[in-house]
Amino acid sequence: MENLPKELKEFLHFEDLTNWPELLPDEDEFQMNIKPGVFSSYESTVQYIHENVPFQMEILDDVEQKISEFVSRLERYSSKILSDKPRESKINEHQINTSYIPAFLTQMKDSDALLTHPSRKLSEELSFARTGKTVESERFPGFKPFEFTELPGHTEAIQLLSLIWRTQKFDLQYQITLKKLVLSTSSGAILQDAFWWFFLSKFQPSQEDQDHLFSRIADSFVTLFMTCPPPVLDSLLEVYPGYLAQAVFAIFYKSYPESLNRFGDEFKNELTELFSLWITGMNSFIVHSNLESVL
Structure with a gap:
């Protein structure tokens, strides 16, 4: 035991080797021409992979297109086997319930899935946007850490x-x-909390609730952007602020028909500027008519 090698040279001599580790008999046939330092950092590794192992995003688009077509067909035929019995609406942590459809969606005549889906009957029973409720009479029930406010x-x-x-x-x-990202659970969570944050800032100020909502919105933004492929990120940043503003505006416009006079140009300006600053850090010049394109 005392004669065991203590240094590399001693080890090589002890094992009768010239180099260690030695190449396998057929390993010298491979062309290992990677330059030193290529994998020395995350950036250099990403750059090497990007240049030598390109990935075509079109492949993902093609797969997503096929999935979308299958989902459309599934929705059409599901109406013939699924019950139209309404389910209680519950929203748990990081889970957006989609069992209800607002009645104003029944006005959309261009969707076969909506025309045949049993939830269409339920949406008519809700009588959405005909409650006569004003935005001033709405009350935020308070922030819940593990539950989104409906x-x-x-x-x-x-x-x-x-x-x-x-x-x-x-x-x-x-x-x-882009569609997958915009319709993701993270995006739905952003809309839920962003609506109530803006409602509180305009009609029922509560700094504590707003701070909690903002923190959760930030977490949801991080989740959304982390799942976005780098080539798509610029496109997402370009369309998402206006997209989110339209969604929040639609909720106000359809939920409080007795308060439509409150949702004029100044209201639209605040929405577009707020979400543009949140997401891109820049002012927005979105045309106001875009906010009404879904109404």
């Missing part, structure tokens, strides 16, 4: 975002990936 009029965030998506005409790449 939107007024039984509005479901994902359903509303889907409706607004159909009204848009984006001249951008990666449409399928």
Whole structure:
């Protein structure tokens, strides 16, 4: 035991080796021409992979397109086997319930899925936007750390975002990936909390509740952007502020028909400027008519 090698040279001599580790007999056939330092940092590794192992985003778009087509067909045929019995609406932590559809969605005649889905009957029973409730009479029930506050009029965030998506005409790449991001659970969570944050700031100030909502909105933004592929990020930042502003405006406009005089140009300006500053840090010049394109 005392004669065991203590240094590399001794080890090589002890094992009768020239180099260690030695290449396998067929390993010298490979061309290992990677320059020193290529994998020395995260940035250099990403750059090397980007240049030598390119990935075509179009592949994801094609897959998403096929999935979208299958989902559309599934929704059409599901009406023939699924019960139309309404379920109680519950919203738990990081879970947006989509069992209800606002009645104003029944006005959309261009969707076969909506025309055949059993929830269409339920949406008519809700009589959404005909309650006569004013925005001043609304009350925020208080922030709950593990539960999202339901939107007024039984509005479901994902359903509303889907409706607004159909009204848009984006001249951008990666449409399928963008749609997936905009209609994601994280995006629905942002809409839920962003509506109530803006409601509180305008009609029922509560700094404590607003701070809690803002912190959760920030967490949801991080989740959304972390799941966004780098090539799509610029497109998402370009469309999302206006998209979110339209969704929040639609909730106010449809939920409080007796307060429409409160939702004029100044109101629209505040919405577009707020979400543009939140997401991009820049002022917004979105045309106000875009806010009414879904109404």
